[in-house]
Structure formats: C-alpha cells, structure tokens
Amino acid sequence: MYIFKNALRCISRSKGRNILIGIIVLVIAVSACIGLSIRQAAENARKETLDGMSVTATISFDRQSAMSNMTPPTQGGDMSSPPEFDRSQFAEMMGSSSALTLEEYETYAKAQTVKDFYYSLSVSLDGDDNLLPVSSEDTQTEDDTENNKGGFGGMMPGGMGGFDRVMGAQSDFTVVGYSSETAMTDFINGTASVTTGEVFAEGTKDYECIISEELATYNNLSVGDSITVINPNSETESYILTVTGFYTDTTANENSFSMMGMTSNDPANKIYMSYNALQAMVEASEGVSETKTDEDTGREFETALTGTLSATYSFADVEGFEQFESDVREMGLDESYTVSSTDITAFENSLTPLTTLSKTAGYFLIVILIIGAVILVVLNIFSVRERKYEIGVLTAMGMKKTKVAMQFMAEIFMVTLVSVIIGAAVGAVASVPVANTLLENQTTAKEQQFQNMEQGFGRGDKGETGMPGNMGGMPQGGFMKDFIGNPTEYITEINSATDVTVLLQMLGIAVLLTLIAGMASMLFIMRYEPLRILSNRD
C-alpha cells in the first residue's frame, strides 16, 4: 500500500513536528501505562486471592437494625453521660428473636453451594475451687463494672455471643462445643494445637474436654484428671468433665482481651469439647432449671444454661458464597439477618489502599487522556493547515480525499504507536516502584486513620479497662472490636503489573488517540477543494 510508504516518508521529512507529537504521546503513554498497570495490579491481586480463597460465612442477626428499631435514646446535652439506653428491652429482643436454631442453620446448609457446614455452641461456666481461671488480677472481683457484662462474647466465630448473658453474672470460663473437627478452625489453621494428650473423640456425648496448658499449669492438672464446672446462675448445679488433653493457642499472648478483666474470654480460659456433649449438658441444665430474680434489676430469669450457637458455612469460592447469599433469602431468611464472610471482609479491607489507588489511577487516566487528546487535536489542526498545499497537490493528482485522510491517519498512528510502545516499556518499568510508593503512602495514611480511630474510641492506651465515654448511646463497646478489632494487614506491595491486558489497553489508547486526532485532520481534508488551495498559494 503506497499510502503507508508515503506516510512513512512524510514522517521522516518532518522530523521536528513528529518528534514533538511523539514526546507528547510518550508522556501520555507512560502515565496511562502506570495508571492502567495499577488498575490491573489491583484487579489481579483481587482475582488471585479470591481464586485460591476458600470462603466461610456466618448468618448473624443485624444488631444495628435491631437497635435502631428500638425507641431511640434522647440525645442528652452532656456528652460525658451517655443517654439512657434501654438495655433490658434490647436484651429481651436479642434473646427472643436473634438466634437461629440449629434446625434453621441446617436448613440453610442444604443450599447448593455449601461445601461444608459446621457449628459450635459456647456456654459460660464457672469453675469450682479446684479450677480457677487464669487471670492477670490477683482476686476475682465479682461486682465487675456493669458495662462489661457479657460484652465481649463477640469473639465467638458467629459474632453472636455478645448479648446472651447480659442478665447473668460474669463467668470464669467459656466452654465451646464443636460439631466436628472441621469446626475447630484454630486447630486446623495452626494457631492452636493439642500439645499433651489428645483431643476428645469427634462427636462424643461424653463429658470430655481439652483445656489450655496455662490453665492446666495454673491448676496443677494433668491429662485424665477431672474438672468441675458450675452453672454461674446456680451454684448447686455442676458438671464433671474429663480432661483428655492440653492445647496451646498462639493468639493467647498477643490478645489484648486478657488485659481487660474478662477472664472467660482469655483464650487460656477456654474449654473445648464436643457439641454433642455440651448440648447434653445444656439439656440436663434445662431439666433442673428454676426461676430466680436478679438482685440488681429485679427482673426474673431462668437459671438454665444458655448457649450461643454459631454456625459456619464454607464454600469453594466467592461465587459459591454469593450464590448462597441469594439462595438463603429465597429459602426465607428475612432481612434482619445478614450473611457475612469475615474472609471476604478482611480481604476487602486488605485491598482498601490498592482499591483507592486504583480508583485514583482511573481518574488520573481519564484526565491524562482528555488533556492528551486535546493537545493532539490542536497540533493536528495546525499540522493539516500547514500541509494544505500538499493536500491540494495530492487530490489534484487524483488521490481520493479518503486516501489522503487515511495517509494522514497512518502518520499519526505510526508516531503514536511508536510512542505508545516506548511508553509502555517505560511505564512497565516505572509502574512497580511508582505503584508501591503510592501504595505505601496510602497504607501509612490508612494506618494513621486507624490509630486516630483507636484513640477516638478511647483504645489508644491498651491497658485501659473503662469503656469510652464518647461512644454515644452504645453501652457495649465489645462488638465495635469486630469492625476494627485487629489492624488489617494491608496489601502493601505489588510486583508485576503490566501484562497483556495492559498492553492491549495501551494499543486501544493508541488507536483511540489516533482516531480522535485523525478526525480533526479528516474534517479539514474533506473540506478542502484542490483548486482553491492551488489557486490561492500563499
């Protein structure tokens, strides 16, 4: 095609102008490549992680909607004394409507994408004189701050434990019964392990349990010993468990909860057994239940042990989880329950800086492209006007205007393509350090934000036990920890960003810029009349 030969010749005969255009396009290309690479990196990071991620989910009662449905607390003028929150009304509501039964959980487990389903029951119990909880305090203070009662049960996997025991006294131990070994996620993912003896038989109905090594040492226990646990609501009601093994939990040392006076939530004070055994215990307790009156509030309550059931569904992938979300709605789960996955939430959180950066990169890209296109259009208009005579000659010689326009287009495209190729190469090299630097800034900003938030919630000093005053109408700060309990591990580095997709996008940009800039030339070429140009020589 002589058009391309001609185009090449024309480029080589006006180097200055084409180098100028080339440099402009190069700048656009490098910026665009970095922008696109960042977006691609974010997308890749998401995909890669999601692909390999097995997702677990829980169904929980939406406490927020529950709370907002209650009579709203009147805003008091004095910030130091939070407005009155009707705790009893709240507790009643939580108690009656919140927890799904095991049958309901099992119904939803029949949803097609559920790969695995397991559950656990947790019950708060006290020990007898021979079984004291591991505590950082010398003496057990029975009348602990009212605010703290049961507040931190939110540590349970289901996040449902928070409010079930608002009425009860504070207990020493959390006894957790697992439906199967797969439910013991800490032992599976390696954060906890049985170090002495062995775990109780899966699904056993016997009162067998494993306790933490710390608890064993604290109480001079050895494998095979029996321990006695007592219903905190009724001192006469006790159960004898056989210790089959000790476990260590690596999270125990890092966890700040033990510092907050909540002994039953100290991982060292957790006693694990089979769900069947614990359920049998709860049923036995129901058999001997009596009605008592709370001394402080004067409210009546049953002494029977109540457990918090938490169920976990696991899925092969994110799609499975998403399908499950819609399936359970069809199966009749109403809107006051939320289906959530901590894996996905944590994952999304870890991506926040990258996602923010990706969005910024997107806007940046658009701005760069618009500015670039405008500059190119203007340059091309100048260029075409300058080459008016040449256009006149070509058309006078019988070259079709469309072919002339194509030749001009080809010239722009060749220059653009070369610039874009160089730009892509430069951008590919530059994008990784640029992206990582930006990402670092983002992460630092996010961490700063988190610290500020921690301070805002009065958690700046980890040793502090009192609940913050500036939390408005919320008496139980515990579940706030769920949202920000642990600083998120952000993705702070990307390694490869420029891939085939980016290169194709770059090619698309080259074509786009050529078309936009070429349109300008095209309009002029189509308008020109050869005779007029040739007879009006300047």
Add this chain to the structure above:
Amino acid sequence: MSLLSLKNISFSYGKKIILNDITYDFEAGKMYCITGKSGAGKTTLLSILSGLAAPGSGSIFYKDEDIAKIDKYKFRSKYMGVIFQSFNLITKFTALENVMLSMDIAGVKDKQRAKKAAELLAEVGLDSDEANRRVLMLSGGQQQRVAIARALSYNPDIILADEPTGNLDTETQAEIMEIFRRLADNGKCVILVSHSPQVAKMCDECYQLQAQKKG
C-alpha cells in the same frame, strides 16, 4: 470521434465572466495550442478540462461521456496528465519520489516503476543527482521538467500543459516540444497553453481565447 470536447462552456468568478460559451474539440493523435492574453482564462479553462473546476454551464465529454458523471479521481489520476503552471509538486519529496507517487496514485503496477521514472526524468533532462534531490532544491526550469515527467509517468490519454516551456531556454524548450510531438504522433492528445509562437507553430491546431469584457 473526439477524445475530449467542450460544449458551450461558461465560467465566472462571482460576477466576473471568464469563459463565455466555449465549444472546443480535441482529438487523439493531435497537438493543440490554446493562446490568449494573460488573464484571458487559459488556466481556468485547463482546470475545467481536468475536472478540478466545474463549469458554470455547459459540459465536457471524455470519449462521449460527460465527465460530471464519471469518477473524477480516476479521470485525473489515469487518463489525464496535467502540467500545472505553478508545477504543484510535493516539495519535501525528491523528483523521483514525486514521479513515483503519481504512478502509485494512478495504480501503475509495473515492477520497473523506479527504473521507468528515472528514465523519464533523464529524458526531460535531469541527471540522477537532480532526480534524487528534493524538489525544493531544484531550479524553476528543473521543477517544470519534473512536473512534465510526472504527467507522463502513468501514460495518460490526454496531456494538459499550462505554459510547459515558460521557464525553459530555447534549447530545452525544443527538446520538450519534441517529446510532446512524439506523444501526439503516438496517439495521445496533447493540449498546450502557450504565448510562444514557436510552440504554436509546432501544433496541429490553435484556439484563441478571447478575454471577456469586464462586467
């Protein structure tokens, strides 16, 4: 049968009438001369003949076909070779490139194009150094000869030349006229615009263009 004919052609720039009711006939194998005073409208007439300008009224027929109805680009690039008074060369290209570009536009598929172009340039009197020089760096006469070579390069039926020898010395003029004569003898239709009596003498037929009164 006439190869190219003008029937009652009129043309005006605005109110200024340039051509008034012109009827000319051009046959293959003949050389024609169009004369007239400066400003009489000779260049304008050639523009109409080559299809670059549309006449105000009247029609032009190429092989009995109204050129208003045929593909003007094809007509200009294949059948008609125009040598413009102002050359109209692409100045950033070399002489050879200009000639070859015309061949490309005309769709000449010849593998020997480059050789043929060089031969043509040699024929009009440009050596190979001049042929490979950018047109901008050639003299007026040399540029005129490049324009002639370009018009001949794709072997058109009709050659239109506007003062083709105006910038040439008598000797070169004679050589160029020889070329035109030979083309006419080989069956082409050559239409020249010239003030030169020598040129007029070598032509088979002459048309005298009358300058129109100002109105």
